[in-house]
Every structure is written in C-alpha cells, then in structure tokens.
Amino acid sequence: MKIIVTGSLGHISQHLTQQLVQQGHTVTVISSSADRREAIEALGATAAIGSVADGAFLASTFAGADVVYGMVPPAYYIDPAIEPMAFYRSTATAYTQAIRQAGVKRVIHLSSFGAELDHGTGFILGSHQAEAILNELTEVDITHIRPTSFYYNLLGFIGQIKHTGRIAANYGADDVIPMVAPVDIAAAIADEIGLPAEYRKVRYVSSDEPTGHEVAAQLGASIGMPDLQWALISDEETLAGLTTAGTPAHLAEGLVELYGALHSGRLQTDYNRNKPALGRVKIGDFAADFAAAYNRS
Numbered sequence: 001m002k003i004i005v006t007g008s009l010g011h012i013s014q015h016l017t018q019q020l021v022q023q024g025h026t027v028t029v030i031s032s033s034a035d036r037r038e039a040i041e042a043l044g045a046t047a048a049i050g051s052v053a054d055g056a057f058l059a060s061t062f063a064g065a066d067v068v069y070g071m072v073p074p075a076y077y078i079d080p081a082i083e084p085m086a087f088y089r090s091t092a093t094a095y096t097q098a099i100r101q102a103g104v105k106r107v108i109h110l111s112s113f114g115a116e117l118d119h120g121t122g123f124i125l126g127s128h129q130a131e132a133i134l135n136e137l138t139e140v141d142i143t144h145i146r147p148t149s150f151y152y153n154l155l156g157f158i159g160q161i162k163h164t165g166r167i168a169a170n171y172g173a174d175d176v177i178p179m180v181a182p183v184d185i186a187a188a189i190a191d192e193i194g195l196p197a198e199y200r201k202v203r204y205v206s207s208d209e210p211t212g213h214e215v216a217a218q219l220g221a222s223i224g225m226p227d228l229q230w231a232l233i234s235d236e237e238t239l240a241g242l243t244t245a246g247t248p249a250h251l252a253e254g255l256v257e258l259y260g261a262l263h264s265g266r267l268q269t270d271y272n273r274n275k276p277a278l279g280r281v282k283i284g285d286f287a288a289d290f291a292a293a294y295n296r297s
C-alpha cells in the first residue's frame, strides 16, 4: 500500500515508518524540515518537506495514497503564540480538504483518550474538534486512534523533582493513570492498517495502568530517590507551580484542566468501558529513559 505518515520522525512516526517499511509498504513521511530528508530516506521512505498547515502541499502529497496517518503536532508547546484549539481545528481542516481533493479513502487519525468529551479536558478538546472535522468526510473510512497519557509527559516533572524532591500535581497519588509508549501506539497503527477498513472506528491504545504512587516509586528507584513521593495538590497550587516554572498561562490552564479531568476519572470513562489489551512497554521500562533524561538535565 502507499501510505502517508505525518509527524515526521517524531515519537510515534519514527517507529511507525520503520514498521510500515518493514512490512513492504511504500511510505512517504511529511516533515516541516528539509534537514530531516536524509534520515527519512535512510529508513527506506520518501520525504515530503512541507507544513501540515499547507493545504495545497498536503493535497499533492496525498495524491494516490491508500492510507493517510494524520496527527496534529504539538506545535503550541514550541511556539506559545499558537493557540492550541485553533491549531487543532486548522490542521484538521487542512487534512480534510486535502483528503477530499486527493480522493484518499482511508484515514488513521491520532486522537486522544477523552476525545469524546466536549468540554473540561484542556488540550484534548482539540482532538474532540479534530475528530468532528474529519468525520465530515462521509466518503472516507476513519479510525480514530485514542492513546492514553504518554510516558514522556512525565519528563515535565524533572525540574520539580530536582527543586522540591517530590512530584506534586492535581492528579496522581492514588489515581490510576493509564499511560502509553509511542512504540506501542505505532504498533497499534500498523496493526490497524492491516485490518479491513471500517467506516468509523475508535481504537484505544495503552501500555500500563500504574497509580501515581507506583509511578513515583519506579521513577524514584531509577534516579536513586527510592522514597520519591507523588503528592496530590490543589488546582491553584498546580497552576502556580507551572507558572513559576515558566509555562505560559494559557498552556498551564489547559494542563490543570486536563489533569483535573484525569483526577476525577471523567477523562478515562469511555477508555475504561473499551479497554484495549495493554502494550508491551511498562512504567518500569520507561523509568530507564526517565533516568537518562534526569541525569542529562
């Protein structure tokens, strides 16, 4: 099959590209950076250099594709001037128009757990809106991949651990936190592409379900802090901590809302009703990556 992979050689797409090439597919990888061309070609894929915001570029790149894997990059983390919801909507709209124009019949969309909810979920509201925009493609089969919380989000606690000796947030502690590794998401997407297309499908992906205390114990053991604790604090304290650490106000507010939905359990209600088989990377495996990043910082 001819498959378009967005997300460059990012966390998910590098693994996905490797797997799809190994399976014998013809893969084109979209990157915004010409510097990535060589690395993409080294994986046996073709590079298409351009932005997912550029509808004309997307339509010409999608021409003749059997499947498009479409993700919305977290551009708003890199450039705080980008408004997250507007970016999700404009990217999903660019994908939708290009898919229609190119006549692509199958889409795998990277969404998120909680994407069925229409308020109170922070940035995940962007995935809710992106699903709705893509679903306007009435002639196209769409799988919405809904991963849980990425392990690499935990890297955001490194500064806090170094400064305060603990993890503290308005979620965690006794809460079960469904978490996922990008390599397990990539495996699920590659598997999905091999299955018969369905008109509309939601597929959850998760790797492990530790509590916050279990996360703290695993991460603490990996960095020589076996007594590391995860403390539950208020929304206001979490917002103040994020702001003090330099997170722009609108991003900090989105994170606090998202965390609050995790703590209440609202974010994972539909996930809990439709649990997938868990992937292979466990929190103890991620702890080694965490320790490497902790020791580098």
Ligand SMILES: NC(=O)c1ccc[n+]([C@@H]2O[C@H](COP(=O)([O-])OP(=O)(O)OC[C@H]3O[C@@H](n4cnc5c(N)ncnc54)[C@H](OP(=O)(O)O)[C@@H]3O)[C@@H](O)[C@H]2O)c1
Binding pocket: 006, 007, 008, 009, 010, 011, 012, 013, 030, 031, 032, 033, 036, 050, 051, 052, 053, 071, 072, 073, 074, 075, 110, 111, 112, 113, 147, 148, 149, 150, 153, 182
């Ligand atoms: N964090 C979570 O817990 C969570 C949970 C559920 C869903 N998600 C979803 O997962 C996404 C992240 O997936 P990921 O970790 O695989 O992504 P990633 O590695 O953070 O980013 C993928 C790549 O996209 C490319 N890119 C950025 N802006 C671009 C643009 N304008 N046009 C074309 N390419 C662009 C960049 O590579 P180049 O520099 O080569 O262009 C970047 O490395 C989030 O955006 C969110 O939608 C996240």
